[in-house]
Amino acid sequence: MALVIGTLNVSVGDVENFEISYADYLDSGELLTGTPTIVEVTTSDLTLANKLVSTASLTILGKTVAIGEAVTFTCSGFLSGVTYTVRITVSTDAGNARTIARDLKLVTAT
Secondary structure, eight states, X not given: OOEEEEEEEEOTTOEEEEEEEOGGGSOTTOOEXXXXXXXXXXXXXXXXXXXXXOSSOEEETTEEEOTTSEEEEEEEOOXXXXXXXXXXXXXXXXXXXXXXXXXXXXXXXO
16 A cells, blocks of 8 residues: 555545655655556546656745656546545656655545
8 A cells, every 4th residue: 555645635526636745755756757647546536747756946835846856647537426446656866766655635525
């Protein structure tokens, strides 16, 4: 099981754009690389698209996150009363390259 990085409320019918910072999980000078793997763990309801490592600095939760330290993606298909788990897996460019998997919980109201 991957570390849960957060729980967010979403609404049925929404198309959500997510920006997930990995800055706190990276060593000095280490960056994310390649295309992240983003999958739904709990159901097959969601459409996950535009899966990218950041190519520009982003402001996430009031903090500036450098290029290559965040993952972005879009998500749609939320159904009422469901809690989804989305697993985000990404590799790093460190000399001893790592693969980092984190889960995001998405909760829809009934």
